[in-house]
Amino acid sequence: MSTTRTAVPNTAVHYFKAAADVLGRQRVGIYGHSRAVAWAQEDGVVADLGGGRCLGWVTRSWSQGETGSGYAALYQGTHNVSGPSGVQVDVNTVYAAQWGQAPITTTTTKETTTVDVSALPHVDQTLWLNRHYTPGRGGQAIKYIVRHHNAGMLTTQGCWDVWQSREASAHYQVEQSGRIGQLVRDTDTAWHAANLLRNQQSIGIEHANSGGATADWPISDATIQAGGRLAAELCLKHGLGRPEFGKNIRDHKETGSTACPYHLAAGGKYHAAWMKAAQDHYDTLTSQEDDMTPDQSAKLDAIYNQMAGGFENGKYPGFDINKLWEAAAAKGFRRLTMMEAVAVSTRASILIFDQLVGPEKDAKGPSFTGWDPDDLRASLAAKLAAGDNGTIAEQLQALVDGMATKKEA
Numbered sequence: 079m080s081t082t083r084t085a086v087p088n089t090a091v092h093y094f095k096a097a098a099d100v101l102g103r104q105r106v107g108i109y110g111h112s113r114a115v116a117w118a119q120e121d122g123v124v125a126d127l128g129g130g131r132c133l134g135w136v137t138r139s140w141s142q143g144e145t146g147s148g149y150a151a152l153y154q155g156t157h158n159v160s161g162p163s164g165v166q167v168d169v170n171t172v173y174a175a176q177w178g179q180a181p182i183t184t185t186t187t188k189e190t191t192t193v194d195v196s197a198l199p200h201v202d203q204t205l206w207l208n209r210h211y212t213p214g215r216g217g218q219a220i221k222y223i224v225r226h227h228n229a230g231m232l233t234t235q236g237c238w239d240v241w242q243s244r245e246a247s248a249h250y251q252v253e254q255s256g257r258i259g260q261l262v263r264d265t266d267t268a269w270h271a272a273n274l275l276r277n278q279q280s281i282g283i284e285h286a287n288s289g290g291a292t293a294d295w296p297i298s299d300a301t302i303q304a305g306g307r308l309a310a311e312l313c314l315k316h317g318l319g320r321p322e323f324g325k326n327i328r329d330h331k332e333t334g335s336t337a338c339p340y341h342l343a344a345g346g347k348y349h350a351a352w353m354k355a356a357q358d359h360y361d362t363l364t365s366q367e368d369d370m371t372p373d374q375s376a377k378l379d380a381i382y383n384q385m386a387g388g389f390e391n392g393k394y395p396g397f398d399i400n401k402l403w404e405a406a407a408a409k410g411f412r413r414l415t416m417m418e419a420v421a422v423s424t425r426a427s428i429l430i431f432d433q434l435v436g437p438e439k440d441a442k443g444p445s446f447t448g449w450d451p452d453d454l455r456a457s458l459a460a461k462l463a464a465g466d467n468g469t470i471a472e473q474l475q476a477l478v479d480g481m482a483t484k485k486e487a
């Protein structure tokens with residue numbers, strides 16, 4: 079593909095992003111001219127080796143003297159010198175201990191995707207309550223999140239106002255817009271779960287409603303998403319593990335004294351979306367750059383199983399080479415999928431093998447007589463006379479004849 083700086087963001091970067099999405103960025107590298115490698119690093123689409131280096135292999139061709147010594151992993155500086163057994167080899171300069179010979183082990187990245195837990199959770203506003211909470215947690219550890227809804231359409235300020243007179247509080251308020259306010263510090267005990275020990279062991283998250291009783295207390299999607307994400311960040315910050323209902327995510331109504339958080343409660347119409355937001359965000363925060371997410375890993379397993387076939391009680395029957403071949407033929411062998419191309423290449427290898435072997439071929443497939451040695455010798459002789467070296471099959475026959483001659487001698 080064309081690798082100008084305009085072509086890279088327009089075209090190539092999408093290819094790399096897709097590869098990184100499926101494989102994980104730490105499994106993606108680039109081979110190209112020095113600028114293409116630098117751009118891939120700048121765009122954050124190839125593995126980061128730490129120390130300002132990326133998994134880039136700079137070729138001398140088109141690099142106009144640049145060697146990538148400051149940011150690449152390898153430089154293909156010398157072409158076509160004699161190597162072992164007369165084989166022509168390239169000589170590379172290795173700049174980094176890791177250059178793609180094994181999975182990249184560092185998790186340091188340019189954008190520092192390693193999560194800084196101390197900066198969590200993301201909060202848009204703090205408005206510390208001055209009453210109706212208890213400093214400290216009475217020696218208890220934080221064990222779970224308790225979900226609430228306002229039964230009201232409050233802002234963070236609105237909560238603060240209500241809790242001036244009402245003997246209640248929660249740590250966080252998620253507003254209708256998804257904006258997050260914090261009113262009680264995580265290290266203090268808020269009064270939200272109707273029980274001292276529960277309060278001491280939990281963090282309370284309030285969710286604003288986007289309509290009142292006549293609308294049956296709806297909650298906006300922005301609030302659901304932000305609430306789930308907030309819970310994920312709190313789970314990570316306090317080491318509670320991946321958000322899981324009944325374990326580290328619980329509902330106010332468990333106390334038996336209320337229906338809160340109503341539609342958001344387990345079994346309610348917002349529960350699944352909220353949990354998904356929480357788990358997805360947790361997965362994003364915890365996925366190391368050199369690890370695949372569970373989704374990516376499952377995709378790769380499915381592809382492998384489908385290629386190999388026969389796994390999981392027939393769930394993966396395996397790709398059918400004949401069907402792939404037929405699909406490729408129907409397209410005129412153009413614009414093939416990867417598996418179609420593999421099937422075509424495999425079938426072609428089998429056909430060549432069959433033709434080489436000749437009459438030994440089994441009776442099921444097309445008949446291969448095998449190349450006739452006399453025909454091959456005759457055609458090779460004619461071609462050599464015309465200054466042509468002949469086909470591979472003709473040369474193979476000449477080789478076989480030469481071996482036979484040597485054996486006789």
Ligand SMILES: [Zn+2]
Pocket residue numbers: 225226227270330336338339
């Ligand atoms: Zn509640």
